[in-house]
Amino acid sequence: MLTAMNGYLRSLILTSAILLAACGTQRSVVVEPAASNSPRVVAPAARPAPGGTYTVAKGDTLYSIAFRNGVDFRDLASWNHIDSPYTIWPGQQLQLGPANGKSPVAAAHTAPVVATAAKPSAPAHATATAPETPQSSPAAAAASSATAPAPAHSAALAPAASTTPVVPVAGAAAATASNTPPPAPATPAAPGATRSNGGVSWRWPADGSLIKRFQSGDAIPGIEIAGKTGDPVRAAADGVVVYSGNGLVGYGELVIVKHNDSYLSAYGHNSKRLVKEGQRVTAGQQIAEMGSTGASRDELQFQIRKDGNPVDPMGYLPSR
Secondary structure, eight states, X not given: OHHHHHHHHHHHHHHHHHHXXXXXXXXXXXXXXXXXXSOOOOOOOOOOOOOSEEEOOTTOOHHHHHHHHTOOHHHHHHHTTOOTTTXXXXXXXXXXXXXXXXXXXXXXXXXXXXXXXXXXTOHHHHHHTGGGOOOOOHHHHHHHHHHOSSHHXXXXXXXXXXXXXXXXXXXXXXXXXXXXXXXXXXXXXXXXXXXXXXXXXXXXXXXXXXXXXXXXXXXXXXXXXXXXXXXXEEOSSSEEEEEEESOSTTTOEEXXXXXXXXXXXXXXXXXXXXXXXXXXXXXXXXXXXXXXXXXXXXXXXXXXXXXXXXXXXXXTSXXX
16 A cells, blocks of 8 residues: 555656646747838838927928928918918918917828829819819910810810919919919939839939938938039929928028828939929929039938928838
8 A cells, every 4th residue: 555655656746847847948939920021111200399480481381391390281281270272471470389289180181282183083182172273374275275185185184284283482472374484394204213102103313322321310311312513303203392492501402392192302402493383293304403502512412201200211212
């Protein structure tokens, strides 16, 4: 009886030791998600509004003021109860933050920004962009009709002619059919590789080498591309020019293009600007000549901003 009891105890002790050893060697397994080959761009964190006020100067646009202060132009319009097409005037005081610390109205971020040709199946979009539409002159309408290759194609292009955005410039006379100067002739777009990101097809804005990479803490966050005075500066994507001037300190002769509801691109230090506010441009079209205005050397200072926040252009431009 005693022998059997001793055998049972030895068996129990051995079983317990095996179980304890197994527990001591157990490992937790972490399942990693499958890697993706597609490029990943981390969305920028929204920066707090700067607060305070800004006095509008002659030549300002709502877009340039928002760009200068690092906010989304739709937020700036919402804080100041300014409706599209965002008309401002010299001496006007703009609030650079929401009243009482409240967040801007979310609806302000759903308004159409870049007018495009209306589709027959989306009449509501054409109606929404109507406030940004200057009236076409009878002569312009006749010219458009005369140059159309076919009636069906002419009908498809007709909405595009009437949806060219108006970009009000502080201190400038309101645009009318009789005093609006003809847009600068379009320079043929240069061929180049493209990369689709954020609903936009991007390409390099200049041919030179990259001499400075993006750093989020920079006062002027972007990349710098080498070149010499007179080298072509091209639109990085299709869009509408919302600023063309030299009123932003540190940028020299500057062009800002709006691509869609979220994205703007900026081209600084030019020696000459070739486009005007409200002009529609295509990817690869020359919009300026490279220079050194506001800089110590010939270069292009290039930025992409998403909802008012600077992002690294290298996450959007195609590989070279």
